[in-house]
Amino acid sequence: MAATRYNSGDLRRQVGSPRAKNRDTKETLCRNVVIYGHCRWEDSGCTFNHDQNKASVSQTDLNSNRRVFNVESPSFTPANQQQSAGKKSTFSSQAASAAPFTPRGVGTSTPTLQQANDSTIFNPAAIREFTPQNYDVGNTISQNGAQHVTQDGGLYSDPFSISSLGQTMPPQGQYNPYANDPNNLAGAGAGLYQPAGFGNGLVHPPNYHLYQPPSELYRPSLQPYQRTTYDFFIPKDRRENLQKKLFHMQQLLPNSGLPNLDRWHSLFPLDTKATRNSTCFGYPSWMYKAQNNKNGRHFALRRIEGYRLTNEKAILNVTKEWKKIINANIVTVHEAFTTEFFGDSSLIFVYDFHPLSETLYDHHFPPNNSHNRLRNTNKIPENLLWSYVCQIANALLAIHNAKLAARCLELSKIIWENNRIRLAACSILDVLHHDSPNRKTIEELQQEDFVKFGRIILALATNTPTLNFNNIDAALATIVPRYSTQLRGVLEWLIKPSAPGETKTVETLLGGITTHLANFANFVMQESDEKEFHLMRELENGRIARLMFKLSVVNERGDSCGVHNWSETGERLLLKLFRDYVFHQVDADGKARLDTNHYLNCLSKLDASSEEQILLTSRDNATVFVVSYRSIRQMLDRAYGELGKESKPSATGATI
Numbered sequence: 001m002a003a004t005r006y007n008s009g010d011l012r013r014q015v016g017s018p019r020a021k022n023r024d025t026k027e028t029l030c031r032n033v034v035i036y037g038h039c040r041w042e043d044s045g046c047t048f049n050h051d052q053n054k055a056s057v058s059q060t061d062l063n064s065n066r067r068v069f070n071v072e073s074p075s076f077t078p079a080n081q082q083q084s085a086g087k088k089s090t091f092s093s094q095a096a097s098a099a100p101f102t103p104r105g106v107g108t109s110t111p112t113l114q115q116a117n118d119s120t121i122f123n124p125a126a127i128r129e130f131t132p133q134n135y136d137v138g139n140t141i142s143q144n145g146a147q148h149v150t151q152d153g154g155l156y157s158d159p160f161s162i163s164s165l166g167q168t169m170p171p172q173g174q175y176n177p178y179a180n181d182p183n184n185l186a187g188a189g190a191g192l193y194q195p196a197g198f199g200n201g202l203v204h205p206p207n208y209h210l211y212q213p214p215s216e217l218y219r220p221s222l223q224p225y226q227r228t229t230y231d232f233f234i235p236k237d238r239r240e241n242l243q244k245k246l247f248h249m250q251q252l253l254p255n256s257g258l259p260n261l262d263r264w265h266s267l268f269p270l271d272t273k274a275t276r277n278s279t280c281f282g283y284p285s286w287m288y289k290a291q292n293n294k295n296g297r298h299f300a301l302r303r304i305e306g307y308r309l310t311n312e313k314a315i316l317n318v319t320k321e322w323k324k325i326i327n328a329n330i331v332t333v334h335e336a337f338t339t340e341f342f343g344d345s346s347l348i349f350v351y352d353f354h355p356l357s358e359t360l361y362d363h364h365f366p367p368n369n370s371h372n373r374l375r376n377t378n379k380i381p382e383n384l385l386w387s388y389v390c391q392i393a394n395a396l397l398a399i400h401n402a403k404l405a406a407r408c409l410e411l412s413k414i415i416w417e418n419n420r421i422r423l424a425a426c427s428i429l430d431v432l433h434h435d436s437p438n439r440k441t442i443e444e445l446q447q448e449d450f451v452k453f454g455r456i457i458l459a460l461a462t463n464t465p466t467l468n469f470n471n472i473d474a475a476l477a478t479i480v481p482r483y484s485t486q487l488r489g490v491l492e493w494l495i496k497p498s499a500p501g502e503t504k505t506v507e508t509l510l511g512g513i514t515t516h517l518a519n520f521a522n523f524v525m526q527e528s529d530e531k532e533f534h535l536m537r538e539l540e541n542g543r544i545a546r547l548m549f550k551l552s553v554v555n556e557r558g559d560s561c562g563v564h565n566w567s568e569t570g571e572r573l574l575l576k577l578f579r580d581y582v583f584h585q586v587d588a589d590g591k592a593r594l595d596t597n598h599y600l601n602c603l604s605k606l607d608a609s610s611e612e613q614i615l616l617t618s619r620d621n622a623t624v625f626v627v628s629y630r631s632i633r634q635m636l637d638r639a640y641g642e643l644g645k646e647s648k649p650s651a652t653g654a655t656i
């Protein structure tokens, strides 16, 4: 092999100038000048060019004659765009503060090419304020439906673009951020959101399918040791679910008309129904997601509309006790305060925000298209009902042990997310009824919790929303044979009054359902094992991401640390050749070789500083180095450290 072999310590030894090839060597800059700044053989026969200035000029000439795009090519600017705009199409610094892209007319015909000057200008005035009540869906859609705005002025057709997605949307539908399927937009919550929601400030969800394997069905049959790209990352469903959660966490509705509160901003409505019912608290209530001014975290705010607080101690006493309860099946309460920012006197409760949650009621009694809730004809599996029993029992154990009562135990006040349920409205009734003359004792309220608990499970087991219960005995009679006698026994114990002198306790309940508790604990632990498995894989990917950051910081950097063309000189050139070795490999025909396994393999070895040696070749094949991963790793750390010495710490203080 023609390779020149060196120990890593010999790397600074100059290589003899490569043999002249077909082209005129006088035009080609000598590699020794590139690497070491000078060439020993300049005056003793080296035929290459030693004048850097001349080389760069001739290189430019060469490039101007070539019509090939390479990494140094200026960014692509479509010719017709320049013509129509009449000026260079680059982003100015003002673009950073430009209003977000707001497509109008989603759900209508194919987007048309528009003049950048008029139609693509963001016009906040054209956007209607957030008006939850009496909202006329049809009218507004037809008004906005006539307008078309394309993100790129129609210069290219992106099959995943918002405008093309709009064509697949039902014409009468509205964007419901809580719909699992964004294409099925005509679901609940229509009245609460802007028409054609994407177009009025709601940010469109990411294109999850871009991360999906092309097809699971036609997966090639692989040997046990072979992998597809997707085997290296977390499963697509999990990734999509996590991305949706992040998206919901960050979702904004700029023209919602909702106020900023003292310490809260970016309020986003969570309610999926326009109609308010006051049955639960005696006052209408609203749910919002909001961001805290101080720490930037997202919280769920429940607003009790039109409530005038008379005794401030009510809030202080109650929240002090509830804040202490941290439980996997209870939404943590943080604080409560009053406000007049909504134009009335409202009482606000602050809870943890759990993205993608829906109420247990909405989950098991979903509305049909005409917004009537049908009896759910599917039987809920018994093990799922037992899992609910275990989870609510767990929540009640924590609450009753703290000498409190859940009180607000209803299907619509329990949130559900992937079969995990949480009591979502704790502490509210304690504040509202704090000074009520007919206040019940805590023991009485705890006994009532058991009855409400039983009614929730009975409603689910009989597919009947709680309020429709006329005859509890008849409902209990239908449980068997659909479910086991043990489930019926537990429901009877919960709902029916206890024998005189006997008090129900959560401990008694737990003692009667130990098998189901063990099953549930087993299931939870298996799930946790699976999550840890995926986490370990992501840990590997995290290490590789950090290496990539470092490599990217060093590669292609121009003048730095007082050295002209820093990343091309000295040992940094080897880092560039390493980058080529990992990512720019070609096959025998000169075609790009794409192999994720190769990327991951090389980067993992680099991370582990493997002693394995690899062959790095310059792009013109004129020079070859044999070097170990360990040496490359040391060079990378040195180069990165060198940059670190001359740079100031970043504002966030984050380092790789």
Ligand SMILES: Nc1ncnc2c1ncn2[C@@H]1O[C@H](COP(=O)(O)OP(=O)(O)OP(=O)(O)O)[C@@H](O)[C@H]1O
Binding pocket: 178, 270, 271, 272, 273, 276, 277, 280, 285, 286, 287, 300, 331, 351, 352, 353, 354, 355, 356, 357, 358, 359, 362, 412, 413, 415, 416, 424
């Ligand atoms: N802590 C929370 N985190 C995230 N979402 C929540 C939280 N609490 C409630 N939600 C969501 O807010 C929405 C509205 O909740 P709410 O309790 O008002 O239900 P509802 O069905 O509107 O009940 P009602 O008919 O009594 O008003 C529901 O989709 C629910 O899942």
